[in-house]
Amino acid sequence: MRTMDLRLRPRTALAAAVVLIAAALLAAAVPAAWSARGLTVKGSDTMVILGQRWAELYMTSHPGAIIQVTGGGSGTGIAALINGTTDICQSSRPMKEDEKRKLRDRFQTMGIEIPVAKDGLSIYLHESNPVKELTIAQARDIYTGAVTNWKQVGGGDVLITLYGRENSSGTYVYFKDNVLLGRDYSARVQTLPGTAAVVNAVARDPNGIGFGGAAYAKGVRDCAIRKEAASAPVLPMPQTVQDGSYPITRYLYFYTRVRPSGDLKKFVDWVLSADGQAVVTKVGYFPVR
C-alpha cells in the first residue's frame, strides 16, 4: 500500500486552513443571526387558518416569539422546506418519495413528519341537489369523467359541474390517491385556488360538486359517503371523522428538516399540547392528542 504525498505547500495549507476555520465560525454564528427573524411556516391552504390561529395564540402567550404563516399549497410548502426557505412545512398529505430524495440531496435528512391534526375530506353539493349520498366508487366515477350526469347517480337529468383544486394542493393529491385511486381527474374539472373558492363555487352552482376540508362546508351540503354500496352512508361529523367511520379522513402534518430543537421545538411542543390541540377543535379539525 502506497503512502499519499499530498504536497500541500505551507502557504497553501495555511490559506486552506484559514478559509475553512472562517467558514466553520460563520457556520456557527450565522444560524443564530438568522433565527432572529423568527419561525416561518408555509404550505397547505387547508391548514393556513389553523396555522395562523396557532401562531397568533402562541405569540400572545410567548412574548418575543415571531411566527410568519403563509399558504400556497402543500407542494409549495414542501418545495420551500427543500430549498430552505421555511422552517416548518404544513402539508395535508404525506411527502412523496421524490420529495424526500430532494430534501436528502440538500440537507442529508429525510425530514421529520409530525401529525398535528386530523381532517375529514368532505364532498360538497349544492343545497338544492336531490342527491344526498354517494359511494366512493360513484365519487371516483364522477371525478374521472365516467359519470357526467346527475341522473346516473340518482339526481336530476343535468350535467355535473366539477370543481377541484390545483395540482400543488395536498387536497388535490390526497383526493386523487385515495378516492380516484391514482386515476387522472376528468378534463372537465374546473380548478380553483383554495378550498373556500370551491365551496363558494358549489354554493352558487346547483349542478356543482366539489371537495375539501370538512371544516369549510358553509352554504353547501356535505354529501354522505358510503365506503361500499352495501355500507351505511356516513356524514363527515366530528365523531365519524375521529372514530374513522367516515371513509375519507386524513392527517394534517408539520414537516421539519431535522428533529426540532430550540424555538422550533418549543412551538411544535405547544401545538401538540392541550392548548394547541384546543385550537384544532376550534378551527373545525380534529385533535391528534
Add this chain to the structure above:
Amino acid sequence: MKVDARHAAGAARRGPRGRTPVPAGILVPIARSFVPGAIALLTCVLAIPARAQSEPPAAEGAAAAPRIEELNGRVESMTEQMQTLQADTDKLKRLKLSGYIQARWETAENKNDSVKVEKSPAVITPANTERFSIRRGRLKLTYDSSPLSQAVVYLDGSTSGSAITMRLLEAYVTLLDPWTFDRRHQLTVGQMNVPFGYEIERSSSVRELPERSRAENILFPGERDRGIKLVSLWTPRLETVIALFNGGGINDPNFPTTDPTRGKDYLARARWSEGVFDAAVSWYGGRALTALTGPDVSTDRTRFGADVQVYYALPVVGGGSLKGELYRGRNLNVDSVKTLVASPTTANPVTLLKPGAVGAHLATEVLGWYAMWVQNLGERFQLAARWESFDPNTDLARDQFERASLAIHWFYDGYTRFTVAYDVPRTEVAAAAGSGFTDPTDNLWTVQLQHKF
C-alpha cells in the same frame, strides 16, 4: 405579535366555515384585467340603494330588475373570461423552465503567463490555469403534455471547453405507463444521462464537489448517450433500470453522432433504498472501436459499479452522509493507443498498429473508487470531503491518479450557493529512468457562485 401581512389580512376575511379566502397569485392578473369592470360594477351596486331610498318599493323592484339582469350578465361574462384565462394558464403550467448557472474562478498552482504552441500550422493553447469561466449554464425545458407523456430539452452553454457554444445536452421523450396507480414504469427514448452509478445521475447543481470523480469522467465522458431506457419502480424500495445505448457517448471525438459498432451497448442497474441507507449495483457491456487504416480494432467496453450512501442526523449540527462508489471494468486506454498505434506521418500517412502490437491490448482493466463525507452545518453551510483513486491500467504500476477534495458551501438563499473548494491531485507521471515518477504541482482552488432556478 407578528403574522405575515398578506395572510393576516386574509385571515380577517376568511374562515374555515366558508368565509372567502384571498385567491392569491392566480387571480391577481385576472383582477387587473377586470379593474374597469369591477369599478363599473361597484358604481352600479352603489347606485341601486341610492335610488331605492327615493322610490316606492314596487317602483323600486321594477326599476332594479333590469339593472340586476345587467349585473348578472356582466358576472356571467366575467366568469366566462376567467374560465378562458384559466384554460390558458393550465396550458402554460405544463411547461416548466428550470436551470442553473455556475460562474467560477479557478486558480491552480501551475498558473503562469504563457501559452503553448504545438504542431504545424501552429495550434495555440492557453496554458494559464487562472481564469474566470462559466462552468455550466444550463437551461431545461420540460413539457408535461399529458399524465402519460413528457418531453425534455436540456441545453448547456459554458466557456470551459474549447468553444463558447450552446450545445444540446439532453433531448428525450418519456412515456409513463397507464396501468399502475403511480406510473411505476417509465420508458425514455432520446439523448439522456447514462443511468450508471450514483454520481452520474446527480445533477451538478446539487453535487457537493465541483466535479465528479476521475473514474466517472474517464469511463463515461459527458455522462450522456443516445438510446432507450426503462425505469421500473417495483416497490417503494426497489428500482431497476435496463437500457440500450449507442455506446460512444456524446463527446466521442471520432463518432460524435454515429455508432460505429452494430451491436448496442447495454446496461442494467438495481437500486435498493431504505431511506437512510441506499445501495445499488450496475453493469454495463459493449464494444469500443478504434478506427485504423485497414482493419479496425474492436475492444471490450465493460463496467461494473457499486455504490452506497448512508445518512445520519446530528442534533443541532444537522444532517450528514457517507457515500462511496466503485468502478471496475475494461476500457479503451488512451495511453495504450498512443503506445501501440503508429500515428500517420507525411512519409507514411496511415494509422496502423505497430508491428507486434495486439489489438486487444488497446483496452485495459481499470479500477476506480471514491469515499465521501458530507456534513451540513446548520441550515446554511455544508462541508464535503472526498478521497478518490483511479487506476487506468491495473496491470501497470505508477499510473494511478489520486485526489483529495474539500469544499464548503454557503447557501445564500433557497436558490444560490457560494462554494470554495480545494483539490489536491496526485498524478503519477512517468519520469526519467531511475527517478520513478513525478507529481505535477497542480493543486486547484475553485470559487464558484451558483444560482438555480
